[in-house]
Amino acid sequence: MKASLLAVPGARLRHLVRGSGPVLVLVAGGHGDATATEALADRLADRYTVLTYDRRGLSGSTADRPGASPRTHADDLSRLLAAHTAEPAHVYGSSLGALIGLELTARHPGQVATLVAHEPPVTQVLPDPERAAALRDLRSAEEAFAADGTAPALRRFAELVGIDPSDREPEVELRAPGPQQRANAAFLLTHDTPAVRTHRLDLAALAASPARIVPAAGEDSARYWPHRCAALLAERLGIACEPFPGGHNAYVLRPRATAERLHQVLGGGAEFQRHVRDRPGGVHAR
Template sequence: MMHHETDVIQVPGAELRYVRQGTGPLLVLIAGGDGDAAAGAPLAAQLEPHYTVLTYDRRGLSGSTIDDPEQPPTVTTHADDVHHLLTALTTEPALVYGSSIGAMISLELAARHPEQIRLLVAHEPPATQLLPEQDRAQAATAQREVEEIFQKEGAMAALRKFLVLAGIDPADREEDAPMRSPNPERIRNLEFFLTYDAPAVRHHRLDLDALKGTHIVPAVGTNSGQVMAYRCALLLADRLGLPYAEFPGGHNGSVFRPKAFAARLHEVLETPPDQRITTFAQESGD
């Protein structure tokens, strides 16, 4: 029987609910969008034979509460939350996988607390600061449009616009990948994400100098097309002088293709640093 526990931890200004399952080295999954621990559960289930997988609800989502709702979290707040979570649960550096906003949070964690990270796989972080000026302005406009649609037409209309922007194809999925239903909790999470977290990402700037020399693998989806976050990941690899890794599916491949994604993540996490360049450089031909 695999070890599986759910608990809560107090962090400055919030309470975080987390789930820990499996055995082996600690691997933290930081979800994209309005993703909570449940959103990462299918991927975690595939990884738990190899790792102690930690998923959690970001502050403001599902079971994680904020002491003062008038204090909206920033990307840095979320990174500090993961820092406190790791400090409470382990003395060793952890493996980290972050997607989209989760990749931004994990990169901020790497910049602030590099000693806590053994290896970070940063999948399609929307780090628009890396884009050429014109593209950066376009990305900001598109993001604001999503936020405006949310204010006028509600969370589901904004989500539909966001899926188009992120190039997410709901048909690009494994047959048994669970569909996340728009239940009341999901709607609440989406509303929180669109009100606070999406603008926080738009305003965030990564400290690229602090990321040099940290253990990062920028990652992209093979089916992402040239969407903004895909390009940001490649530009991040370029700026940091690192090889990047390709993963199955699109921008949210970890949710739609958990089996293939977990297999690829395991492969990337187990590749020794000196072999990463050759492994990753060859894969575009397969």
């Protein structure tokens, strides 16, 4: 497996391809680059052609100027997909990656077969008091970064969304962040997090998309606002919010369970089809 670069307007995207089968792109959240989805990708490559990448500004992906909106990230992803397939692809995104996946589905609907959007920070669907609290949470992480640097800011963010590093599969090893991860976190907190705070998703365009949209939320994160965003987005779209194992960051901490659940949701497992058929309301068929 070899990393490649794709030139897009204003940036170059480092990406990797592994496996065979239908194309599935994994979009990391937070300051995650392609390495954040590596363990998950390895567990999916026997069923899918898995595409992973660094967002512009992170790790091996460069940008001509700092900063990008979720719409710019979605357009980048659209061009990356177009370079690898002419067919609609499956997309899994978590947190900011889920928001990018939703933007992709709204802006480039013909490129998406199924989108699994895990706990997207779509704060606009929250009732006003909850939305104000979520925006304060995001701003507090930015303020912690400005005052004390990346490590306190990331600890603050983990507290706010319920990331528990101890809730992980035995084979998952936690690594101390190196210089590249610290640089990625600084980019996130300087550019991406403020953009998320002001972003508004075109819900009408999303509802009109022919793609199958699957909002998803962690079974262990019900107390936190990203879980609530997923549930309320599903309600707005008239579809079900699918439970996923673990919490907000389970694609990193519980990749084996996430891969199996993702395979079920993408339609590869008869168990999920029975689950959908037998549950009141089911999942909206697109």
